[in-house]
Amino acid sequence: MAYAMERGVVFFDTAQLYKTYEYIRAASEKTGIVPVVSTKSYAYDTAGAKAALEEARKTLDRDVIDIFMLHEQESRLTLEGHREALLYYIKQKQLGKIRAVGVSTHNVEVVEAAAEMDEVDIIHPIFNISGIGINDGGPKEMAAAIEKAGKAGKGIFSMKPLGGGSLISNYDDSIRYVLGNSNIHSVAVGMKSRAEIEMNLAVFNGKEPAPEVIEKAALQNRSLHIEFWCEKCGKCIKRCKQNALSMENGKVKVDGAKCVMCGYCCAECPAFAIKIY
Numbered sequence: 001m002a003y004a005m006e007r008g009v010v011f012f013d014t015a016q017l018y019k020t021y022e023y024i025r026a027a028s029e030k031t032g033i034v035p036v037v038s039t040k041s042y043a044y045d046t047a048g049a050k051a052a053l054e055e056a057r058k059t060l061d062r063d064v065i066d067i068f069m070l071h072e073q074e075s076r077l078t079l080e081g082h083r084e085a086l087l088y089y090i091k092q093k094q095l096g097k098i099r100a101v102g103v104s105t106h107n108v109e110v111v112e113a114a115a116e117m118d119e120v121d122i123i124h125p126i127f128n129i130s131g132i133g134i135n136d137g138g139p140k141e142m143a144a145a146i147e148k149a150g151k152a153g154k155g156i157f158s159m160k161p162l163g164g165g166s167l168i169s170n171y172d173d174s175i176r177y178v179l180g181n182s183n184i185h186s187v188a189v190g191m192k193s194r195a196e197i198e199m200n201l202a203v204f205n206g207k208e209p210a211p212e213v214i215e216k217a218a219l220q221n222r223s224l225h226i227e228f229w230c231e232k233c234g235k236c237i238k239r240c241k242q243n244a245l246s247m248e249n250g251k252v253k254v255d256g257a258k259c260v261m262c263g264y265c266c267a268e269c270p271a272f273a274i275k276i277y
């Protein structure tokens with residue numbers, strides 16, 4: 001993170017759930033650079049929202065949080081269910097403790113609903129060329145919802161341009177697809193090495209990455225992970241032509257010797273529970 005800050009990355013996306021406030025703070029202290037930080041919480045009521053905001057302010061050592069969002073909203077109904085927390089964040093914005101409030105989502109319906117809500121400043125939708133992780137549509141439907149939100153004046157920063165790592169083999173097209181959407185103001189990309197930072201910086205600045213940077217990033221060891229929220233539906237196992245996945249003792253297991261990191265199983269997963277990193 002410190003390296004990224006020094007190279008000009010000025011916007012960091014996190015969440016109460018991710019437990020990364022301390023790392024962002026440490027990188028900021030190390031570099032003397034204060035990036036924009038966007039965070040989010042699953043809180044649905046005043047008490048939970050207050051605790052989440054205070055945790056962020058204290059652990060990041062900041063009086064003001066740049067962006068605070070409702071995390072992973074799934075429908076208009078979920079937005080309604082989190083209304084109390086949203087109202088708390090809006091109140092804190094008026095008091096100067098938050099600069100902007102928003103919602104993060106994997107659902108087209110939520111982007112459409114949030115576009116109509118005057119009180120929402122920022123929308124953080126999942127968006128990628130294959131529609132991986134979009135729960136209720138594909139890239140076309142999400143692009144239309146994003147356009148509607150853009151016309152409504154929302155700040156939009158998308159997530160998962162590489163579908164959680166599964167589009168890495170189609171890196172160029174995938175990144176350029178998202179960057180080509182003029183309604184998206186910023187893109188959150190997961191990175192774990194200096195080579196990946198350099199590669200993304202080049203592409204985001206409209207340049208070709210140096211061949212040695214591409215080689216380094218490509219050589220990085222990757223592996224497939226099944227997250228704890230896997231619903232054990234078995235769709236990924238059926239999809240894998242390499243027979244790299246199996247169900248053992250109620251858990252999906254990956255055979256690293258057989259997995260070729262094609263990412264096809266990721267696109268099948270209804271829970272977005274498969275990641276390559």
Ligand code: SF4
Binds near residue numbers: 260262
């Ligand atoms: S990434 Fe490809 S090879 Fe690996 S488990 Fe998924 S479908 Fe199978």
Ligand code: SF4
Binds near residue numbers: 226230233270271
């Ligand atoms: S497709 Fe996703 S939810 Fe279903 S078993 Fe595989 S990892 Fe779990």
